[in-house]
Amino acid sequence: MSKVMNGIITKSVGGIYTVDVSTDIYTHEYIDCKARGVFRKNNISPVCADMVEVSEIDGDYIITDILPRKSLLIRPPLANLDNLVFVNSTVQPVPNLLLLDKFIAIAVYKKIKPIVVFTKIDLKNSADLEGIYKNAGIDVYSVDNTTGEGYEDIKEILQGKISAFTGNTGVGKSSLLNNIFPDLSLATNEISKKLGRGKHTTRHVELFPLEKGGYIADTPGFSSFETNQYDIIFKNDLADCFTDFSEFTDKCKFMNCSHTKEKDCAVIKAVNDGKIAESRYKNYVTMYEEARLLKEWEYRK
Numbered sequence: 569m570s571k572v573m574n575g576i577i578t579k580s581v582g583g584i585y586t587v588d589v590s591t592d593i594y595t596h597e598y599i600d601c602k603a604r605g606v607f608r609k610n611n612i613s614p615v616c617a618d619m620v621e622v623s624e625i626d627g628d629y630i631i632t633d634i635l636p637r638k639s640l641l642i643r644p645p646l647a648n649l650d651n652l653v654f655v656n657s658t659v660q661p662v663p664n665l666l667l668l669d670k671f672i673a674i675a676v677y678k679k680i681k682p683i684v685v686f687t688k689i690d691l692k693n694s695a696d697l698e699g700i701y702k703n704a705g706i707d708v709y710s711v712d713n714t715t716g717e718g719y720e721d722i723k724e725i726l727q728g729k730i731s732a733f734t735g736n737t738g739v740g741k742s743s744l745l746n747n748i749f750p751d752l753s754l755a756t757n758e759i760s761k762k763l764g765r766g767k768h769t770t771r772h773v774e775l776f777p778l779e780k781g782g783y784i785a786d787t788p789g790f791s792s793f794e795t796n797q798y799d800i801i802f803k804n805d806l807a808d809c810f811t812d813f814s815e816f817t818d819k820c821k822f823m824n825c826s827h828t829k830e831k832d833c834a835v836i837k838a839v840n841d842g843k844i845a846e847s848r849y850k851n852y853v854t855m856y857e858e859a860r861l862l863k864e865w866e867y868r869k
Contacts, residue, residue, distance in 0.1 A: 571624040572621060572624075573589045573622045576618070576619055577618045578774065578775040578783070579772070581772055585602070585614055593781035599622065600629065601631050602628070603631040604630060616775055617785065619634075619635040621633035621635065644785075646732055649678075649732055649785075650680070650731060651729055651730075651732070652675040652734065654684050655733060655744060656685070656735060657738070658686050658694050665700075669810075669852070672684070672706065673801055673809035673810065674809075676810075681707070683707045685722065686708070698710060704812035713740055713743050727782055728781045733785065749776065801859060803826070803856055807826075807835070810848065816843075836849075
């Protein structure tokens with residue numbers, strides 16, 4: 569009779585899955601597993617942070633079941649996230665707010681809590697950027713990787729949760745993780761001054777356990793060309809993914825208002841009144857126009 573255990577996938581490389589099958593938060597027992605062929609047949613792939621059932625069969629460990637997921641990101645492939653932490657630098661490279669707003673929208677769409685972190689505040693103050701996202705009801709933190717300012721606040725909110733860190737290359741994501749959790753020893757690289765961006769350091773998604781329970785995931789850097797690979801938000805769902813719009817969307821004159829050009833649009837009025845950040849609204853309009861060009865029937869097959 570095979571031995572059956574439950575665990576969480578912490579790494580996936582070349583079809584081998586590392587699973588933490590420990591039963592308490594202070595000790596960790598890792599085993600390497602393969603997945604049942606039936607998953608591939610059913611077009612299902614186990615991913616990091618999946619809760620799985622593992623059976624020991626003839627001396628080999630096999631993932632025999634994937635427990636129900638509360639969320640799933642396509643890219644990076646991650647399941648069951650509580651938090652998605654977006655790391656941005658205030659300068660070098662300058663923050664790409666359109667990209668940030670796209671990923672915040674995806675987190676909200678997936679019912680994952682978005683958290684925004686600004687780094688390099690020793691080089692440029694983050695107050696204006698913080699204000700944009702705090703006004704949108706999003707948790708925002710600023711950190712100084714040279715002094716450690718802001719580390720403890722971030723560390724506290726991650727305990728007991730499954731959280732992913734992501735951010736464009738060069739923003740100091742791996743440095744931030746190394747400084748908050750010195751035991752991780754993630755690879756870091758200096759920004760290429762010639763290109764004005766960082767070198768890719770993270771090659772795959774991997775979960776690291778936290779001392780008081782929970783895990784964090786370091787993920788490969790993303791680029792603006794990959795946004796639709798993370799997920800697709802259709803135009804009629806987009807406004808609901810902008811949390812700062814929520815108190816205004818039901819006050820528009822037209823029930824099917826797109827909030828882009830209609831008369832008596834409460835969202836547009838809120839922008840004009842300074843209640844919604846202009847950058848957030850402009851990014852919404854850009855995203856709406858991109859979503860309007862999607863052929864929804866192709867994605868809903």
